[in-house]
Amino acid sequence: MKILSIETSCDETSVAIVEDGRKILTNRIYSQIPIHQKYGGVVPEIASRNHVTKLPYIIDEALAETGLTLKDIDAIGVANGPGLVGALLIGLSAAKAMAYSLDIPLIGVHHIEGHIAANFLQFPELAPPFLTLVVSGGHSHLVLVKDYETFEVLGKTRDDAAGEAFDKVSRVLGLGYPGGPAIDKAAKNGNASAIPFPRAFLDKDRFDFSFSGLKSAVLNYLNGKKMKNEPIVVNDVAASFQTAVVDVLVAKTIACAKSINMKTICIAGGVSANSLLREKMTAAANDEGFTLYYPEPILCTDNAAMIGSMAYYNYVNRGESGLNLNAMPGLKIGTRS
Ligand code: ATP
Ligand code: MG
Ligand code: FE
DSSP states (O other): OOEEEEEOOOSSEEEEEEEETTTEEEEEEEEEEHHTTTTTSSSHHHHHHHHHHHHHHHHHHHHHHOOOOOGGGOOOEEEESOOOOHHHHHHHHHHHHHHHHOOOOOEEEEHHHHHHHHHHHHHHTTSSSSSEEEEOSOOOEEEEEEETEEEEEEEEESOHHHHHHHHHHHHHHHHOOOOOHHHHHHHHOOOTTTSSOOOOSSSOOOOOOOOOHHHHHHHHHHHHHHHTTOOOHHHHHOOOOOHHHHHHHHHHHHHHHHHHOOOOEEEESSSGGHHHHHHHHHHHHHTOOOOOOOOHHHHHHHHHHHHHHHHHHHHHHHHOOTTTTTOOOOOTTTOOO
């Protein structure tokens, strides 16, 4: 089954064609990052307008790259939430128009379940059940994937998402947007034990996260240095901050896996591209004898192939969505509304 999938939930305009949920035939990603960079973050209205102008071309590119025509497409998959409502509506409208005119199924996909499914594209042997740490611009969740349709949230952030913390700290350090890759790079030339930033472990036997205290600690540190007219070593701040985030993510994920006796772990979402997180999670998983999966970086951040993978499993298990499918900006993991 060949599914053409569309992802427009934030600032990537992406179209993919995925076969049977596992094989990427094409995954075209047009990133609007350069457009939003000068504003220091994503401007929703500008994101929507760029989706409108770019999406038709990217659909054409995806077909051209594979040599397929619309007649070869069996269904249309689309991320219908969570995300920016205006941005989601662009992809959803295009998906509906295509499904209706071609008379093929329309399949709505939860964007975060899509992030998790990115792992299915890369690892043919991976199948539920497994535990996933989803760390992205808007989410820091520990999700038990019981089967292809059942997602149970075991822990989540009580305030900022990990990606949000990376983006905010990057902005105050003058490293620009998006912050994750910039901090990852700066940290490589910094001393991770230069500044003892706090690690919020909260309750020992709960699996929730909190990153706003860490963010404030970085701000206070920088303000203190400025008041005293002392130099700030940006690379050291980046490295110390990144290590504080990663230490908590790794410790909580391993503790959660142990508590449910789960030996297979995935990481997903934009922050799972982080080199230190991959390194430390690999070491911790090896120590415990756990099997760890993470997608290549291009499949960690927003892309339509992950939506195409999840669309396949949604269709196989639940059938099509129907043309009254709506954009759901606040869609929760494991729910359909
Ligand atoms: P959500 O998926 O929660 O709706 P989103 O789609 O905006 O949010 P993603 O595209 O999954 O988020 O990921 C973007 C986030 O990932 C940004 O916050 C970015 O800074 C972060 N990120 C990307 N690469 C890295 C990296 N190498 N290290 C840390 N963070 C990273
Ligand atoms: Mg993005
Ligand atoms: Fe995302």
